[in-house]
Amino acid sequence: MSTPTPHFDVISLVVSDMSASLAFYRRLGLEFPEGAEQLPHVEAPLPGGLRFALDSEATVRSFHPDWQPPPSGGRAALAFVCADPAAVDATYEELVAAGYEGGMKPFDAFWGQRYATVLDPDGQGVDLFAPLPEAAVTDDD
Template identity: 60%
Template sequence: MTPKLDCIGLVVADMGASLAFYRRLGFDVPLEHDTEPHVEAALPGGMRFTWDTVDTIRSFYPEWTKPTGGNNVGLAFRCEDVDKTYQELVDAGYTGEKEPWDAFWGQRYACVEDPDGNIVDLFAPL
């Protein structure tokens, strides 16, 4: 069988903080999962998005350390209104990395940080 991408996962320092951020971007994850060591959410098309705490990763990979020198992952969310979504996240206390702009490739674009410092892109066609 040919391998098939099935899951995108993040390693997180604080499960509740990470889930709160991603709920604002449309993930339907129940609040009771905020204290779990591993959480999964179904994505359209059958893929999954997962979150694992640092302790969970270290339970099977004890020498794991957080990557340094850049983003750990690239995530981009298509939005109805990039400016509104960006402002709502910044108003909620998340760090705006790059305010909305009209990108030369034909999209309205902005960047915010999730609670673990991953840059999350927001975009919409112009």
Template identity: 60%
Template sequence: MPPRLDMIGLVVEDLAASLAFYRRLGLDLPADADDEPHVEATLPGGLRIAFDPVSTITSFDPSWRAPTGSPRVALAFLVDTPAEVDTLHGELVAEGASSHLAPFDAPWGQRYATLHDPDGNAVDLFAPLPDR
């Protein structure tokens, strides 16, 4: 059997803050998981996402160090309308998220915005633009 992508794992500094951020983006994460050593959820289509505190990772890989610089990976969340990109971006920033790119009409036909999650990972919000 060929390899298949099964899970995306995020190493997080503050598990509770990260889970709260991703719950706001619609992920079904257990409400009582904020202090667990590993949290995962199955996404529509079967792909899983996992969250591991730094302490879990360093328990088996003591050489692990947080990356520096700009994120190389982004998680992109599709919303229904361009207005929803603006609204959700504004709400998340008001709740403390860091905005990297304010909502804009991208030349590839989407309303697009980029935020950073509590650990600096890029999180894109997008929706198709109506036909022009």
């Protein structure tokens, strides 16, 4: 009898400030339960049945006492699709105006997207993107 194949289920981040992280990801449309700010582990449903989870540093250290945050920047990439290129700009500006750090201002990328990056409260890069109209995509960008 063979072991069943695992399936992808959760994207999880370890966060230093649960309230700050929840506020950031809620601004991007993720829905977390009421009172989640007081919890050590929270989840938001994602399309297709996946889940997005946040764990406090204390939670991770409860089962992995030697855990330390990475020295700088993560290796994971999170990206949120926006309705159109103007929505990339508007979302970026709204997040920066709310006090989050802009990682990369919106630009028209050569691969055919309006693209920007904002940093979450722990410095994790979160990309915002939308397809460009075909006329805006050239080899000269």
